[in-house]
Amino acid sequence: MTGQTLAASGLVLTYSEAGRGRMTAVNGAALDARPGSMTALAGPSGSGKSTLLYLLSGLLRPDAGSIRWNDTDLANLSEARRDAWRRENAGFVFQNFHLIEEMSPEDNVLVGGWFAQWSVRGLRRRAGELLEQLEVPRERTKVALLSRGEQQRVAIARALLFDPPVIFADEPTASLDVAAGGNVVSVLRRLAGEAGKTVICASHDVDLLDVCDHVVRIEHGKIVAPQVVQKAAAERVS
């Protein structure tokens, strides 16, 4: 599989909160994520999974460490340049979807294109194709009328609008029932396996962890089991 590896090392992020002092949420994390692979950040609640995902995607800037992509180190970029990097290279799927409930599935997918220079007609066609691939009923006038699993697939379609090489997903199955969660896991797995994307998820869903090529375990902000290659996944991708 060709393409760029997202390579992070020595990442540190400390939150400070008025009256509560400082807390180091990520403490020296390192990982490599390659195209065509699916990596899970796993660990107990509060261990730093989401924070690490935000760092890797450029949503947060680390206090120390580097996140390399080509010749770029995201850690050295201003917020505006990290935003630009994300627009070009990354799609982000949030646990609670972050959809606009009164808008149609297609318009939700197109939200990411509001500020883009692409032709609206081309984007609308792509949004429709993505919804079809992900088996979302397109005729619904409002996203609020979709099931939660369908809503999460709209969020995945939105993340894929510009065909980014890297997909981040924060607890993508956490608020779904088993069947809908399994469907989202299959979609993410296919994005890595068939579309060659780099997929990185924060999750404690065992069904999701089971299909990942790598599971990075975090406790108290530190990686305690780095890049374990799962037997089943290793056999499947070899």
Ligand SMILES: Nc1ncnc2c1ncn2[C@@H]1O[C@H](COP(=O)(O)OP(=O)(O)OP(=O)(O)O)[C@@H](O)[C@H]1O
């Ligand atoms: N904006 C913030 N300000 C202060 N502390 C924060 C902030 N966001 C997260 N934290 C703290 O940082 C630690 C790591 O949080 P994080 O959300 O990364 O963990 P997590 O492993 O994703 O948890 P969960 O599985 O419950 O979502 C927690 O102790 C949390 O309370």
